[in-house]
Amino acid sequence: MSAADTVETKAVKGTSLWQDAMRRLRKNQAAIISLIVLVIIVLLCFLGPTVLGLDGETQNTANPNARPTGEHIMGTDKLGRDYFARVLQGGQMSFLIALCATAVSLFIGVFYGAIAGYYGGLTDNIMMRIVDFLYGVPYMFLVILIMLLFTDKDRNNPIPVFAALGAVQWLTMARIVRGQVLSLRNQEFIEAARAMGASDARIITRHVLPNCIGPIVVYATLTIPAVILLESFLSFLGLGLELSWGLLVAEAIEVVNPIRMDWWLLVFPSILLGLTLLSLNFVGDGLRDALDPKRKRA
């Protein structure tokens, strides 16, 4: 995704810069509020079911598709399960998938970009041409093709989903990291490390990457919502997980129509999903504004 294309390829260095960035971030009220909202939603999803003693498994066929009441504040689903609990569990899964997929994309992208940038020359040229080309391949194609590979596995298994999603989300990360590394690699401290006989692998992991942390964090923040959204497409196409926000909303659009308006099945997961994605996007944008050195001129 090209959302982070505008991240400047200049090095972020020195702690004062971080402090600057944090100061700027605090000025961005939308980002701060988003961060708070996000923390609340994450806590709710992961601690909520236990703390509130919710049960999303017990089926009650006598009380399916019930409207929100005091007992079930988000109503019940078609099997009479407490929908609040289901939504929170779906959130857990969505977050889990997003984090794992982002980790996968980070891993691939950072190393790919670092290698390309560090070695430069022909290696860089070939590697980045491949990235350029893959940008031209609609990633949903690859996701679907990769998902097909795993269709032999049980659909409860989240690993295929995040592996497939992670495998298509690393391109921008690779570009950013490569740009950073390219500008770092001839700087004095790298030269010094090299002179001291440090191996390439050590230089990359110990000296180069830590200095690219800023843009990596920004982009990772923006990858998370993209992955959550992508997973919901898979759910819609019938290739996603068995329980996630994506699946809940994909199922819910079937029961919101003129003859049956079970609005709660759509509205609650949509609100949580929408808030989460919106917050993540605001936080990501905020971080980028804050870390963008160009803004220093302001």
Add this chain to the structure above:
Amino acid sequence: MVKNLLAVGSVFVVALLLVGLTFSSTVEERADYVLINNTEPKTLDPGLATGQPEGRILEAIFEGLTYRDPETLEPTRGAAIKWDVLDEGRKYVFHMREGAKWTNGDPVTAHDFVYAWKRFLAPETAAEYAYLLHIVRHGEAFNTFKGQVEALRKDDGIIAKWKARVDAAKASGDRPEKGLMEAKAWQAFLDENKVRDNVIRAKDEGLRGLLARVDGALTEADCATALAGLEAEAARRDQEHKDAVEHLGVDEGIWASEDGTKLHIELKAFTPYFLHLTCFYPLFPVHPPTVEANPENWFMPDTIVTNGPFKMDRWVVNQKIRLRRNADHWDADKVELETVDVLAIENRTTSLNLYLTGEADWLPSAYPPELIDVLKDRDDFYGNQGFIVYYYRINTTVKGLSDKRVRQALAISFSRDVICNEILRKGDRPTSVFVPPGVPGYEPPDSLIDLDNDKNNLEANVAIANKLLDEAGFPKGANGLRTGFDKIDILHNTDEGHKKVAEYIAQQWEKNLGIEAVAINKEWQAYIESQRKLDYRVSRAGWIGDYLDPNTFLDMWLTKGGNNQTGWGNPFYDQLIEMAGDVRIFLRDKETVLPKLREPDRMKGFLEAYDAAGGDSGRKLDAISKIRFHLFREAEAILVQEEFPVIPIYSYQVSGLIRGDVQGFYFDKVKRLDGSYGPNLKDIHPFRYVSTARSRARKGK
């Protein structure tokens, strides 16, 4: 700046103009009748089509020897005006209708049918439904024997491989006691090279005996017998294929009188459902010159030639097919609809919304299943029992499940009532047998599955089941689980309903029997493949009957049959199905078969009726039908009283929404020939005589 802006703007303007261009064609008026056909038809070649969406269109644009009367669904005079049944039901002569025409003006003749059916059976056509015509003399030989002979005889074929295998066994010092080769190795050879598929229904006694040999060893003589048997089968099949090529379509099996006014059909044996097949789309005629000109895609709108009450007007792929009344059809006066739109919409919510906003008149089954609760109370909803069974396959080759007592226990220890009426609630009916109800005259056997005690007294069934498991040698351990029993994975394809049922049954087995079980969900293709490779323990499945006869449900359980996929086989079952296919075999062997039947007395009654019929061919055919049905009943009893390679669960309800102003749509019930009413089992609603408010208004009625 302004210049740049203008440039950007003009790009968009050009873009929008381009968009506009694609809409230059004038907007079409809504058709008289619009139905949602779920999916884009994969082909409109009657011989190659296999699905209901295709069938709906084909039945409108083509006409077989007979067509279905919309009210009774019985075959009615179509391209044939009358037919004679001769030779104890083994021969039909159809008299072609004069004045039946193809849309290009050519007359529809018996030759067209001969051409269409021969093409349907030709191996090059690779028609999936070709087996339907295996009941015709030479049909099977023409369709499959050539490929089998090749598989047996080619240079690296089965016979060559077997010779090499035997030579290798002779050369090797590692021989089993008393023989040349382990029977297991022989069976592995059979499976690996798909030998059974290629010598199916072998007549060579030596080979038949060896095919059943599972234990012990094969001697050198056995190996020679096998070789001789394979060669004999190859020779016989080769000869029969040659005969078929020489005679089929000319003077045996299927042929036309010189002038094309009569079509002669010879069946291998009396087959009561044959006439019903003549209104089923795979047996529709095709226009030979049209097919010859474009064998692959003659059914495209600009080339297609049809003979039905409607003709194709336009085909916009993935959107709709527009049909128009065929004014030259012999029955055109009774056809009310001028235009019909068949929409290819797959999304169920969208389909329902189209129906609800009045943009469609008929929505067959493709609404979101969650809405059944609300929909079923609507006036425009219809639902009735379908000819479809929902069942679980059991892989009988794995430990534990290979014991029939275990399978019996699994079959009886959950409640079908709960599944149908509490979990799914879509109007399906619990079933204890495999053939869904509705075949006139067929009485299903009793079953070990006890539907009476299904819900309120399940404990009684569970007690029996637990005893069976104890006997089978899987005692309950201290933790309440059966020792020595692996966890059962219940495989199902991705679908909310299947999942719910599988989870319920898994939970019941665990609770009632102490057998751990869990639902496993796979995407369609992977699910199909797992079943085919027997890579599962228990698997959800469904089967739709092709024609109104128990055979369409029972012949799939023949040993190693292509759709069996359970690893189960039973020689007596195979024999019963074979005898039902040709009752004469039973009449010949009845003395040896009768003692093996579960209900010999009942059968004796039918035999007496047959003998009493004497020369009265009507009574004789009636008696043969009864004997035939009883053979099926005996076969089904093996499945549901004893062996349980499958666990029947429920028979489906078929349903849909139809607008109130649509007339000539018989949704609830079908009027049978004897005046009674039965369910419209296959949810078939020909639109030949349908009329709508729109069509009536246009005609001023």
Add this chain to the structure above:
Amino acid sequence: MFDRFKEAPLARTVGGLFIALIVWVIARGQLSLEGALVLSLGIGALAALFVADILISRVIWTVPMVAVLIQFSIILMFLAPGDPFASEKNAPEAVVQQQKEQYGIDPSPFTFFGRYMKNLIVDGYLGPSISWRGRSVTDLLMPALPVSMSLGLLALTIASGIGLLLGLRAGVKPNSFTDYSSMGLALIGISLPNFVIGAFLMLMLAIWTGWLPVAGWGSYRHLIMPAITLALPFAAYIARLARSGAVEVMHEDYIRTARAKGLPEREVVGKHAFKLSILPVVSFLGPGTANLMTGSFVVEILFGVPGMGQYFVKGAINRDYYVVLGTLLIYVFIVVTMNLLVDLAYSWLDPRVRKTT
């Protein structure tokens, strides 16, 4: 006049040949053998001599990578369980064998690749569709292509309009309420799955009010809901880029000068900021097309639009190898072309870039 060629004869020859190959593959299906040959070689030769370097280097890199992508996709599809002829009713072995032969399905992904490439390069043939019998992939996709394109173009227009408007509004006054509210609105497109937005639109505009038809294709009224649904995520990205661009530009010296001169804000923004802040947006349109297509899968299914997107999904689910590869090829071709056009447009729009090339 052949300066360009002389600078890099090898690269230009290869590039020219590749361009000739692309033209050949496209033209082969429409023209006679000779016509296609002459046309492709002619265009190839002209291209080798005259076109911009960027085009030549693009082509040199892209053509082999497309081949690799096809091989890779074939391997993935062959590894996946199932095959195009799988059905719940198991066809006899002989029938399946016959079908496999008929459709040229090899057991090995590598020989299949060879066959596919031979078909493609020699005959310009994308293969037969396996699940939609009697039609070639071209038969299926040709009518769908204009549908998808018109939907995509309209969506692009809507997205650019909404995105630029909201993005610029937000970027001119960063960290203000205007900023937050504009961006909040813009980001809705990537905060909710588009099938939810689409379903909501359908409910509002078609079912409750009856203003628009629920689904289908045929008149401009069918186009509105799918286009809006498709446009919204795209609008969000554009708004984000436009905002960054605007924020950056607002700090440029000449803007400060303009402000200092006392030019009205409207003029500052309209005249100066707009021009530069639109640049990142233009550069996004290339890769953005790929994003647009991702959305189109879902939108086409939801609104029953007979476009190309659903062929890919259905093809993949049915293991209809030829349809999957054909769709992939066409999409890649479109996106690569878009990227190229965007690069050309970019250099034309931005004087800084223009000078260096």
